[in-house]
Amino acid sequence: MINQLQPAAAVAGIYPATACAEIDLAAFRANVVALQAHAGVPAMVVVKADGYGHGIVECAREARVAGAGWLGVATPGEALLLREAGDAGPILAWLYGVEEDLAPLVAADIDISAQSVEQIGRLAAAAATTERRARVHLKIDTGLSRNGAPSYEWPHVCAAAAEAEHAGALEVVAVWSHLAAADEPGHPSIPVQVEAFQRGYEQARAEGLEPTLRHLANSAGALIVPEARLDLVRVGIAAYGVDPAPGIAALAGVALRPVMRLRAQLVNVKQIPAGASVSYGWTWTAETPTTVGLVPLGYGDGIPRHAGNRASVGWSGGRVPVRGRICMDQFVVELGAEHLAEPGEEIIVLGSGDHGEPTANDWAAWCDTIGYEIVTRIGSRVPRRYLNASQEDI
Ligand SMILES: Cc1ncc(COP(=O)(O)O)c(C=O)c1O
Incomplete structure (x- = not known):
């Protein structure tokens, strides 16, 4: 007997202030x-x-x-x-x-x-x-x-x-x-x-x-x-x-405007000493004392695990590198020795590239894939926030 098939259950999402995909x-x-x-x-x-x-x-x-x-x-x-x-x-x-x-x-x-x-x-x-x-x-x-x-x-x-x-x-x-x-x-x-x-x-x-x-x-x-x-x-x-x-x-000669901007708050910031290793498998080790921040998105949300130790994300108008492996729900970025970041500060995981953040095609290059796969895989746990919806009737 064939079991009755059900559509996938609604996914319990991330709190929107913590992380969301803004759709312009x-x-x-x-x-x-x-x-x-x-x-x-x-x-x-x-x-x-x-x-x-x-x-x-x-x-x-x-x-x-x-x-x-x-x-x-x-x-x-x-x-x-x-x-x-x-x-x-x-x-x-x-x-x-x-x-x-x-x-x-x-x-x-x-x-x-x-x-x-x-x-x-x-x-x-x-x-x-x-x-x-x-x-x-x-x-x-x-x-x-x-x-x-x-x-x-x-x-x-x-x-x-x-x-x-x-x-x-x-x-x-x-x-x-x-x-x-x-x-x-x-x-x-x-x-x-x-x-x-x-x-x-x-x-x-x-x-x-x-x-x-x-x-x-x-x-x-x-x-x-x-x-x-x-x-x-x-x-x-x-x-x-x-x-x-x-x-x-x-x-x-066509100027395209990226529609998705994936942002998250740092949920933890800490100092680590020289010699400290980061994330599963200890694939990255700090050579000098530094500050790391925790981004609450992972491969369960479509952030490609392949990009660990390769990707960088937008912070404070510039770029900071992803350190160690990307986990299911989170990944770590290095904020540098001098930077005193606070939890709650904004990380731009992907966007237009106009403010220092990477684009979908940058992520694709880090993972040997295409921008299509990057945006399409952003998971259902990530809330979408719609900006500039038209008021027109259709
Ligand atoms: C049959 C077909 N037509 C059109 C498209 C749109 O392609 P693109 O996203 O490259 O514009 C797709 C997407 O894969 C497709 O499968």
Whole structure:
């Protein structure tokens, strides 16, 4: 017997004055406006994974205020959550499992990605139970080898979709795909994928489909690959003010404003003598007497353990190094011999970089990862404090 599955229980959070992630919604809106203006086509703002850690409902709302015609999510649950939160506009959901019932999505007028004859069949069945036409974005794999129909399946997928459309079960709204390396200027995959996409689109039309939308570009594509912009760009990371890779936004001449600022109070400050070692494993030892401070965030909150002894954080307009291993709930910074810090003083763990603090991409460099992973992993125990919410109705 299968146990009844329950959603994860609500997490008991950190006291907001002790540590919180400030989310600047004015910066988020400004990024959406700037990206849409730069791309010259409408944007689908991607708010999956809790808005890349920034809050799915709040970011979705502000994306609409900033003029985003579309929202993009991975899972059906995320799409339905947005409907429950009152979003009535176009939403695309693109990743679901083999056992998931698609009828609630069709009933909620969510656009759904399909990449196989089997998925077309499931969408047609969902349409029959809801007595609505499913709105479908057909996904072709143009070279990522991840989701999407491979070229040998594509004609069959298009034919099945055309038949279901003819029968009134669904409407093919779009043909779409995803780029592998748009954040690497000049990468050979880019022209290969753009051409494969064009071929796939023409095949879809040859099967009698008339999708009004073609979409291929992510943030990096929207920023620096004009030929991938087509009718709609799907922007995620750049909307949150994080460069898809260092230098990409500058190459496009677009100034992004980081949306998340993660701050914490020092909860303890102490002197340690020369020879004292810090944190689990004693991986760092003070050579001279110094002062250390305790930051109440750890890998349980998404601070990467890999960054122990490598990272530095903002304090008092400058940087102080992380000493020793990052623990589950806390880490130690060295404040220096002369500094007489007090508990309660503010540490900026990540932010815009304008006041000495590191950016998400700085953390990524310390951990051999990408800024996406840094912001998305900031955990649910960390309270979000929303600044500059729009007063506009949507
Ligand atoms: C299918 C798809 N489109 C668009 C995006 C947005 O990408 P980015 O955050 O690089 O803009 C993602 C994110 O991973 C995605 O999975």
